[in-house]
Amino acid sequence: MSAQKFRTCPATGLKIYSSAETLIQINAVTAIVFLLVGGLTAIGLLLTRWQAVHLLDDVLFYRALTLHGIAMLVAWIVFFEMAILYFASAVLLNCRLATPFIGWLQYILMLVGAGLTAVMIILGQADVMFTSYVPLQAAHWYYLGIILFAVGAILGCCVFFGTIGLAKHEKTYEGSMPLVTYGAMCAAIIAILTLATGALTFIPTWLWAAGLIPMMDAELYRLMFWGFGHSTQQINVCAMVACWYLLGTLTVGAVPVNEKVSRAAFALYVLFILIASEHHVLVDPGLSAAHKTWNTGYFMHLAVLASMIHAYSCPAATEVALRKKGYTKGLFEWLKKAPWGDPGFSSLWISMFGFGWIGGITGVIYGTEQLNIIVHNTLRIPGHFHATVVVGTTLAFMGITWYVLPLIFRREVIFPGLARIQPYLFGVSMCVFSVAMIMAGVSGVSRRSWDMNGMDGPFQVDFGPMTDLFLAIMGVAGILAILGGALYVLLAVGTLLIGKKIEG
Amino acid sequence: MDNEGDVKVSYWEVFLDDVGLLFFLGAAIYFALYIVWGAMEIASVSYSPLIVK
Amino acid sequence: MSIQAIKPGWWQKPLDGQEKIWLSIAFVWCLAITIIMPWWHVVGDHNMSGEYHKITGGDFSMLTDQFIEKYQVGMDEGIPVVVPPANSDIFLRGAQWEWDPVLKLKAGSTYRLHLSSIDVNHGVSIQPVNMNFQAVPGYDSILTITPTTKGEYRIICNEFCGAGHHAMIGKLIVE
Incomplete structure (x- = not known):
């Protein structure tokens, strides 16, 4: 085992072991394939919710929506996170990967799981949405797929912790681990807790779907499911913030303003962010006001405090770094002269803006007990999480890609001019998309509905021309965002295939 | 490290670097406050008094 | 650098003045929204009946x-x-x-x-x-x-x- 091969990166001087490198590559590529699947379904969904176009029929719409959720929220993001975990442990700690065999098992289980789930959805055996609330039932293979995926991801986290332990044992670094690794470590802790809840939820549901045991209580399922469903998004938050620090360093050489504040903020995520799942059940029966207000109260707001800390530290670190480069005139010279043409840098800033100002603020507001009544299951909810998960996490991951390609895949990015505009095209249109979706939700349009006007129902609903306008804005911005996403996939895959090889 | 002797290592540093402890506290707070408390409440909901059996 | 390990003693670095201000604002704001929610649960009309x-x-x-x-x-x-x-x-x-x-x-x-x-x-x-x-x-x-x-x-x-x-x-x- 100790005879693992490595190369030394000429740019950073880091030792990169081939076992870690291969796993990073294969997880990242698989993530992009699922991003493509999710993007294709997005076209149909977008052009259907845009009421004036209304492209898909109802059955196909719900099927595409289920696949979109699984492919994007689960497959694309968790596969990419596995790549980040291997990068943050083996590469940044200068260490060989612990038990690469289990790393491969992680990949195979996740691939089989995601594939099985996706195939069941495409075959029409699982029109149950991402949430699959019981008693809605999918074929038992669907749940098995999710369980396999979750077990695979847990194994990936174990390899990560193993590698951290190995690095400490072999003294490949001195003092405390780097901040990015620390953030990834917090993401991995959250991931294990989350995925364990997922397994606890889906194993009984799988056995029920197979006809072996009685159904889980519908409210208990909702409580447990969100312990998995929302908390997986908290893995993203944590991994995304780690990526922000990484991007700050890679793009302008930013140094964290104060390590203790940033690290304490990551620890606050681990301790308190998971109970935030409560806001999904705020208008449910079965849970008392005490449970609801406590779990959306101060403990959860300590996790919000953590985000507020990062909202200061990340931009401040880039400002300090740019000022050190001599851009010190006035208040904003550093901002004007910042490397806006570097796709990593522009991704970082648009990601921070979208996550904080659109996603974060709406998230905190929607998570209060009373206001949840006017937002629950309206389009405001997907508006909120498209700002957090798409503008925030996805764009941060895309930004990292422009650095992973030369560093890990050793290829020069093709068409750098196009890569330069990609974050703007994708990020800005996604921000407009999210806001338009939120505005349509303000008038009460529900999410997950094929037709908001009640065309086939006993009574019709009219949301007025303003709502149609917002849905049209959402449609146009969404198309631009899909083009931006397609550009990303094209450039990333193109670089892998025909990008100029970098020696070293 | 040659200057290890004169560096004061705060307990906070030891705590924040303690992966196992963070994991344990994260798990305990989440499972106790969210899952276990929630499941206990759900289990203790009474049957509707409107139904007289 | 956030990609390099740091030497022991990092907790001793004092907070920057601006950072202190920001942390205080954030802390007070989080406390305020935490108080408002249960308070509104008691005095407000717009609640679940529980x-x-x-x-x-x-x-x-x-x-x-x-x-x-x-x-x-x-x-x-x-x-x-x-x-x-x-x-x-x-x-x-x-x-x-x-x-x-x-x-x-x-x-x-x-x-x-x-x-x-x-x-x-x-x-x-x-x-x-x-x-x-x-x-x-x-x-x-x-x-x-x-x-x-x-x-x-x-x-x-x-x-x-x-x-x-x-x-x-x-x-x-x-x-």
Whole structure:
């Protein structure tokens, strides 16, 4: 085992072991394939919710929506996170990967799981949405797929912790681990807790779907499911913030303003962010006001405090770094002269803006007990999480890609001019998309509905021309965002295939 | 490290670097406050008094 | 650098002045929103009533049928219309893919609205006032409501409940 091969990166001087490198590559590529699947379904969904176009029929719409959720929220993001975990442990700690065999098992289980789930959805055996609330039932293979995926991801986290332990044992670094690794470590802790809840939820549901045991209580399922469903998004938050620090360093050489504040903020995520799942059940029966207000109260707001800390530290670190480069005139010279043409840098800033100002603020507001009544299951909810998960996490991951390609895949990015505009095209249109979706939700349009006007129902609903306008804005911005996403996939895959090889 | 002797290592540093402890506290707070408390409440909901059996 | 390990003693680095200000603002703000929420739970009118019971789909269906039988005044698009007296228990039954019955309420009167589903999860979205609740099978969720504005409202199912989900639209009238 100790005879693992490595190369030394000429740019950073880091030792990169081939076992870690291969796993990073294969997880990242698989993530992009699922991003493509999710993007294709997005076209149909977008052009259907845009009421004036209304492209898909109802059955196909719900099927595409289920696949979109699984492919994007689960497959694309968790596969990419596995790549980040291997990068943050083996590469940044200068260490060989612990038990690469289990790393491969992680990949195979996740691939089989995601594939099985996706195939069941495409075959029409699982029109149950991402949430699959019981008693809605999918074929038992669907749940098995999710369980396999979750077990695979847990194994990936174990390899990560193993590698951290190995690095400490072999003294490949001195003092405390780097901040990015620390953030990834917090993401991995959250991931294990989350995925364990997922397994606890889906194993009984799988056995029920197979006809072996009685159904889980519908409210208990909702409580447990969100312990998995929302908390997986908290893995993203944590991994995304780690990526922000990484991007700050890679793009302008930013140094964290104060390590203790940033690290304490990551620890606050681990301790308190998971109970935030409560806001999904705020208008449910079965849970008392005490449970609801406590779990959306101060403990959860300590996790919000953590985000507020990062909202200061990340931009401040880039400002300090740019000022050190001599851009010190006035208040904003550093901002004007910042490397806006570097796709990593522009991704970082648009990601921070979208996550904080659109996603974060709406998230905190929607998570209060009373206001949840006017937002629950309206389009405001997907508006909120498209700002957090798409503008925030996805764009941060895309930004990292422009650095992973030369560093890990050793290829020069093709068409750098196009890569330069990609974050703007994708990020800005996604921000407009999210806001338009939120505005349509303000008038009460529900999410997950094929037709908001009640065309086939006993009574019709009219949301007025303003709502149609917002849905049209959402449609146009969404198309631009899909083009931006397609550009990303094209450039990333193109670089892998025909990008100029970098020696070293 | 040659200057290890004169560096004061705060307990906070030891705590924040303690992966196992963070994991344990994260798990305990989440499972106790969210899952276990929630499941206990759900289990203790009474049957509707409107139904007289 | 955030990609390099740091030497022990990093906790000793003092906070920057601006950072202190920002941390204080953030802390106070988080504390404020935490206090507002339970405070509003006590003094506000816009809250869940926090009353609920377990009930089987069959039992809830029976209660709804009895309720309809007692107060029915007509039919609307094949759905019974009921006019219940003030301060009474009223029922709204969600089933794939229909809300039963059409409720005709009096403005200013208070009712105890029982919500449930007899099959899968449904969402109760009352439009255009935009109030949204969850109807969970196996649970009778009780809301104390006092309609204030006269008019015709729609009850839209906003939780995915199967192929006919978008057609699941009910009516509520306040006179």
